[in-house]
Amino acid sequence: MSVESRILVVDAGNTSIKFTAFEGEKVLWVQRGDSCPVETGFAPEVIYFASVRSKEQSALLHADVQAEFPSSEWITLTSQATACFVRNAYIEPERLGIDRWLGVIAAHHLIKGDAVVVDAGTAIKVDVVNREGVHLGGYIAPGLAMMTESLLSKTARIRFDSHEVVEGEGLPNSTARAVTEGCHEMALGFLERIHHLYPEFKWVVTGGDAQALLNRLGIALECFPNLVALGAKLVGDEQLRGNK
Numbered sequence: 001m002s003v004e005s006r007i008l009v010v011d012a013g014n015t016s017i018k019f020t021a022f023e024g025e026k027v028l029w030v031q032r033g034d035s036c037p038v039e040t041g042f043a044p045e046v047i048y049f050a051s052v053r054s055k056e057q058s059a060l061l062h063a064d065v066q067a068e069f070p071s072s073e074w075i076t077l078t079s080q081a082t083a084c085f086v087r088n089a090y091i092e093p094e095r096l097g098i099d100r101w102l103g104v105i106a107a108h109h110l111i112k113g114d115a116v117v118v119d120a121g122t123a124i125k126v127d128v129v130n131r132e133g134v135h136l137g138g139y140i141a142p143g144l145a146m147m148t149e150s151l152l153s154k155t156a157r158i159r160f161d162s163h164e165v166v167e168g169e170g171l172p173n174s175t176a177r178a179v180t181e182g183c184h185e186m187a188l189g190f191l192e193r194i195h196h197l198y199p200e201f202k203w204v205v206t207g208g209d210a211q212a213l214l215n216r217l218g219i220a221l222e223c224f225p226n227l228v229a230l231g232a233k234l235v236g237d238e239q240l241r242g243n244k
């Protein structure tokens with residue numbers, strides 16, 4: 001594979017799909033959407049595909065992307081016991097979400113030390129990996145939108161318009177603030193409890209809701225929006241070298 005190889009990473013989460021175009025190690029562009037970007041002028045030699053969606057949805061997305069890039073080689077990434085000098089904590093390694101696996105691998109290679117990885121998306125995932133690259137395990141909790149949605153769908157009177165969600169002073173004094181800030185506090189309390197256990201670890205955050213959480217979290221952390229894509233690049237490149 002040439003140094004300037006063109007790679008497309010497809011990271012399909014349960015809410016959105018992130019498409020990341022690499023030329024060598026450089027990220028040319030990132031697009032978030034529900035289907036493959038078209039007319040990008042980008043011709044990837046290889047596509048690294050990471051999906052946490054169902055087999056059926058993943059197959060449909062595979063077909064959609066391959067139709068846009070028919071001559072590209074395809075590598076579907078799956079969670080393994082080891083990859084890129086990282087060891088998976090799961091008893092059944094393949095059951096660890098591929099987004100979590102790739103985030104842990106990227107964090108290990110970026111931080112090169114003890115790290116806690118927070119990925120705030122459809123779900124909020126927290127994974128711990130030590131400086132030796134041993135994944136110690138982690139948590140899955142509902143994401144911010146999922147928490148709000150569960151309150152709306154399971155109650156008769158929790159109803160509010162998006163324009164009612166405003167920054168306020170003091171305790172929430174409206175349904176919109178009570179729900180929005182209650183869900184934030186749930187997530188923040190969850191993360192701060194874990195921080196008490198791993199205060200010396202470097203905290204790394206990614207995911208579409210990272211910013212929504214970051215500015216209220218009293219923890220020193222670093223945001224890597226492309227963490228999962230970077231992990232996919234590392235794992236895909238290792239697999240590609242192994243196949244040569």
Ligand SMILES: Nc1ncnc2c1ncn2[C@@H]1O[C@H](COP(=O)(O)OP(=O)(O)O)[C@@H](O)[C@H]1O
Pocket residue numbers: 012013014015016017032120121122123143145206207208209
């Ligand atoms: N352009 C966007 N489209 C969709 N969700 C977005 C966008 N920007 C931020 N978000 C937030 O990111 C969350 C999805 O985060 P993401 O990490 O993409 O989820 P997943 O990987 O689980 O699909 C949404 O719940 C939403 O709050």
Ligand SMILES: CC(C)(COP(=O)(O)O)[C@@H](O)C(=O)NCCC(=O)O
Pocket residue numbers: 012013014015052095096097098099100121122123124125140
């Ligand atoms: C927990 C997840 C659904 C999170 O996915 P996302 O929030 O990106 O949609 C995904 O990591 C997953 O399907 N995990 C499998 C179960 C596990 O990791 O134990």
Ligand SMILES: [K+]
Pocket residue numbers: 012013014099119121122
């Ligand atoms: K994700």
